[in-house]
Amino acid sequence: MASLGSTRRTFAPWADPTARPYIRFENVTKRFGDFTAVDDLSLTVYEREFFALLGASGCGKTTLLRMLGGFEQPTSGRIFLDGQDLKGIPPYRRPVNMMFQSYALFPHMTVEANIAFGLKQDGMPKAEIAERVAQMLKLVKLEQFARRKPHQLSGGQRQRVALARSLAKRPKVLLLDEPLGALDKKLREETQFELVDLQYELGLTFIIVTHDQEEAMTMADRIAIMDKGKVLQVATPAEVYEAPSCRFVAEFVGSVNMFEGTVVEAGSAARLRDRSGAQFLVADSGDASPGDTVWLAVRPEKLRITRERPSEVENALEGEVWDIAYLGDMTVYNVKLADGRIVKASTINSRRSVEDALTWHERAWVSFLPDAGVVLTR
Amino acid sequence: MRRLLSSIGSRLVIAVPYLWLLFFFLVPFFIVFKISLSQPTIAMPPYQPVFGLEDGLSGLFGKLRQLSFDNYLWLLQDALYVNAYVSSVVIAAVSTLLTLLVGYPIAYGMARAPERLRPLLLMMVILPFWTSFLIRVYAWIGILKPEGLLNQFLLFLGVIDEPLIILNTTKAVYIGIVYSYLPFMVLPLYATLEKMDHSLIEAAQDLGCPPLAAFWKITFPLSFPGVVAGCMLVFIPAVGEFVIPDLLGGSRTLMIGRTLWNEFFSNRDWPVSSAVAIVLLLILVLPIVYFQRAQARAREREG
Numbered sequence: 271m272a273s274l275g276s277t278r279r280t281f282a283p284w285a286d287p288t289a290r291p292y293i294r295f296e297n298v299t300k301r302f303g304d305f306t307a308v309d310d311l312s313l314t315v316y317e318r319e320f321f322a323l324l325g326a327s328g329c330g331k332t333t334l335l336r337m338l339g340g341f342e343q344p345t346s347g348r349i350f351l352d353g354q355d356l357k358g359i360p361p362y363r364r365p366v367n368m369m370f371q372s373y374a375l376f377p378h379m380t381v382e383a384n385i386a387f388g389l390k391q392d393g394m395p396k397a398e399i400a401e402r403v404a405q406m407l408k409l410v411k412l413e414q415f416a417r418r419k420p421h422q423l424s425g426g427q428r429q430r431v432a433l434a435r436s437l438a439k440r441p442k443v444l445l446l447d448e449p450l451g452a453l454d455k456k457l458r459e460e461t462q463f464e465l466v467d468l469q470y471e472l473g474l475t476f477i478i479v480t481h482d483q484e485e486a487m488t489m490a491d492r493i494a495i496m497d498k499g500k501v502l503q504v505a506t507p508a509e510v511y512e513a514p515s516c517r518f519v520a521e522f523v524g525s526v527n528m529f530e531g532t533v534v535e536a537g538s539a540a541r542l543r544d545r546s547g548a549q550f551l552v553a554d555s556g557d558a559s560p561g562d563t564v565w566l567a568v569r570p571e572k573l574r575i576t577r578e579r580p581s582e583v584e585n586a587l588e589g590e591v592w593d594i595a596y597l598g599d600m601t602v603y604n605v606k607l608a609d610g611r612i613v614k615a616s617t618i619n620s621r622r623s624v625e626d627a628l629t630w631h632e633r634a635w636v637s638f639l640p641d642a643g644v645v646l647t648r
Numbered sequence: 649m650r651r652l653l654s655s656i657g658s659r660l661v662i663a664v665p666y667l668w669l670l671f672f673f674l675v676p677f678f679i680v681f682k683i684s685l686s687q688p689t690i691a692m693p694p695y696q697p698v699f700g701l702e703d704g705l706s707g708l709f710g711k712l713r714q715l716s717f718d719n720y721l722w723l724l725q726d727a728l729y730v731n732a733y734v735s736s737v738v739i740a741a742v743s744t745l746l747t748l749l750v751g752y753p754i755a756y757g758m759a760r761a762p763e764r765l766r767p768l769l770l771m772m773v774i775l776p777f778w779t780s781f782l783i784r785v786y787a788w789i790g791i792l793k794p795e796g797l798l799n800q801f802l803l804f805l806g807v808i809d810e811p812l813i814i815l816n817t818t819k820a821v822y823i824g825i826v827y828s829y830l831p832f833m834v835l836p837l838y839a840t841l842e843k844m845d846h847s848l849i850e851a852a853q854d855l856g857c858p859p860l861a862a863f864w865k866i867t868f869p870l871s872f873p874g875v876v877a878g879c880m881l882v883f884i885p886a887v888g889e890f891v892i893p894d895l896l897g898g899s900r901t902l903m904i905g906r907t908l909w910n911e912f913f914s915n916r917d918w919p920v921s922s923a924v925a926i927v928l929l930l931i932l933v934l935p936i937v938y939f940q941r942a943q944a945r946a947r948e949r950e951g
Contacts, residue, residue: 339850339854340853340854341850341853341854360853360858361850361853361854362853362854362855362856362857362858363856367854367855368850368851368854370847370850370851371847372845372847374845374847374848374850374851375851376848376851376852376866377848377870378869378870387852387855387857387865388855388856391855391856391857391861392856435851435855436854439855439856
């Protein structure tokens with residue numbers, strides 16, 4: 271497993287200018303009547319990539335996936351797969367397979383027949399079909415369920431059958447529409463890692479649609495964050511979290527404290543004036559210039575919470591401990607500032623008990639280092 | 649005490665349909681069955697023996713001994729009845745198939761229509777019920793007769809040179825049955841097709857299945873319970889149909905409903921007509937049992 275991890279770390283074709291994109295969306299727009307589901311969107315996905323489309327419901331992510339599957343036609347724009355324009359190619363002739371959110375297992379067929387369906391359709395010889403089905407059943411660990419009907423299986427087993435069926439034809443690209451949505455949390459977490467291993471072993475390109483940021487971050491090489499039919503940022507999970515491109519991304523992925531302010535001094539030791547008048551020292555103001563309105567996004571775990579004002583840190587705010595959420599692995603403090611704003615600060619509970627911990631309605635200081643936050647201009 | 653009362657109460661609730669069946673199906677059935685074992689006579693009622701309370705036990709046994717299965721033997725021996733049964737079943741089966749062929753596309757179209765249109769389409773299927781069945785069948789006479797609307801229209805178009813003879817043939821009976829029973833075919837089909845998950849078709853296409861193949865491999869098998877229900881709802885009443893063959897069919901259209909009517913009203917032979925009815929019931933029990941079993945299987949499959 272160690273070697274697997276290190277191999278995957280070096281996988282970054284998007285950083286290589288000579289790498290050829292495998293799937294390309296070029297200015298794709300999709301309208302349903304007055305509603306624009308996908309708005310002039312361009313996107314590239316590389317071969318063997320595990321790519322996630324992340325966004326709230328109605329953001330256009332499923333429509334994008336369905337256009338790649340051939341179930342919707344773009345109103346304008348083009349989609350290429352391995353250099354081939356997909357325009358006019360019906361779903362049954364596309365070298366992609368889809369795993370449906372509802373699984374869409376054929377209720378009148380056994381597990382075996384479901385998995386064999388696509389192979390039979392291709393006219394594969396019987397012996398080869400049997401072999402491939404056995405192989406698929408083994409892959410998803412359902413050998414002893416081959417002759418069951420879908421309604422005799424649990425949710426997790428159905429999910430596996432759906433996966434096996436969509437992988438049986440060895441598609442160039444596997445599209446997964448909220449594949450784990452119907453599973454309970456524990457099963458979902460297990461399955462996430464299984465999917466990643468499977469994708470790596472088979473060497474396929476996976477595109478997954480999800481509204482669950484944790485799921486996207488656990489599995490994907492890169493994540494595209496979508497809102498109102500547009501892609502806001504395409505980046506690795508770490509980049510999305512630590513260097514969000516805009517306020518929407520920062521707020522959508524994880525929790526964040528957003529300080530609105532004006533740039534006083536730009537550059538590598540920039541100064542911002544907060545709405546309340548407090549001044550922050552920031553390591554990088556990005557492309558903002560003095561006088562601009564910007565937002566400083568600081569993640570709760572990058573804030574320190576103390577009783578006394580720490581002498582060595584410039585950026586500190588005083589407030590009252592308003593709420594404490596004990597989550598086991600960490601504790602989140604909601605600190606209410608003098609102007610009524612709530613700031614979230616979290617601490618890792620690396621010890622089983624802390625003597626003299628902060629408690630409700632105590633005065634406290636939250637502080638952060640100059641490089642703790644990101645300056646956002648939109 | 650309260651538990652006792654509620655248990656009596658729940659038994660009463662179950663008893664209602666059973667009592668209904670007892671009084672309105674089983675008792676009349678046995679009366680008809682008893683008449684079918686009697687002999688015709690010119691009297692009021694026109695058969696004997698007639699049981700009465702004044703007979704006493706010995707009189708009852710004496711009368712029971714007069715009952716016989718002669719009428720059933722008579723039915724078997726006379727080719728008229730056998731032919732009428734066979735031709736009724738054939739006409740009903742052919743019309744059921746025709747109704748399925750016409751009804752399936754209608755139900756499919758309704759199920760795939762935009763959701764806001766569906767109640768309207770459903771309404772249009774049910775709408776003919778608002779007019780009397782008899783009047784609607786009479787209307788077909790006006791359409792099908794040699795100088796009727798259909799022939800005039802076809803002559804006007806120049807498709808035909810002389811009027812088609814449709815009325816008073818078996819063709820008219822087929823048309824009448826298909827028209828009259830279409831809603832009974834469309835409604836159960838629509839019910840199964842409408843609740844079908846469209847993503848199943850998409851999944852089939854995704855796996856390389858062109859639309860027509862997807863229909864035969866996914867849609868049709870999954871709608872089979874609806875096909876069976878619709879066919880039974882058409883076939884069972886069509887076998888015993890009387891009004892349609894009487895009004896639209898010719899003298900050569902032999903159907904058991906008409907035979908029954910003749911025996912009962914023209915010949916005043918109540919025992920034979922009762923025997924005809926009992927045999928008809930037995931013939932229909934077979935498909936009904938099959939229908940019940942198919943439904944049970946479908947329920948099992950749905951889990």
